[in-house]
Every structure is written in structure tokens, then in C-alpha cells.
Amino acid sequence: MQVRAQACLQPQAQALLQVRAQACLQPQAQALLQVRAQALYQPQAQALLQVRAPALYQVQAQAVLQAVHLQPLNYHHRHHRLVQQHLYLLRNL
Helix, strand or coil: CEEEEEEECCHHHCCEEEEEEECCCCCCCCEEEEEEEEECCCCCEEEEEEEEEEECCEEEEEEEEEECCCCCHHHHHHHHHHHHHHHHHHHCC
């Protein structure tokens, strides 16, 4: 399974998040997929997505946000919404 996703934040955020994921599913083992997302214009803000894939057709995703927020609070909300959109895409593969 190879997952590539791109999303662009609103122009006010001045950031482009590029998320690239790659996982190898073994027959009798769970695969742990870690996606690192970095904003090109805001290197201090990072999101770490941990996706557990116990089966080929079943993907459960959990987001762990680790960020230093130098932007206003609504930037955090926009960033969180974008992460949720990525999770939705990953769940519906």
C-alpha cells in the first residue's frame, strides 16, 4: 500500500503541507505507518500521523500533534482540520 496526499491550507495560513506515506503490510503482522507533515513556510509546526493497518481493507488512524504554535490560534484550528481531512482520506482507501 502506498499513500500520497497533498493539501493546501487557506492562503492566509501561507503554508503548504505535503504528506507522503508508505506502508508494507505483512500477512500476519500489523503495519505501523508514520507520516510526518511539515509546513514549508512554518517549519516549527509538525504533525505526526500514526496509522495502524491490521488488515488490507481496514485502516485505523490516529493523529498526534506535536507543534510549536507561533501563529494565532485559528491557524492551529485550520491545521487541525487539515490533519482530520488527511485522516479521512487514509481511512477511505
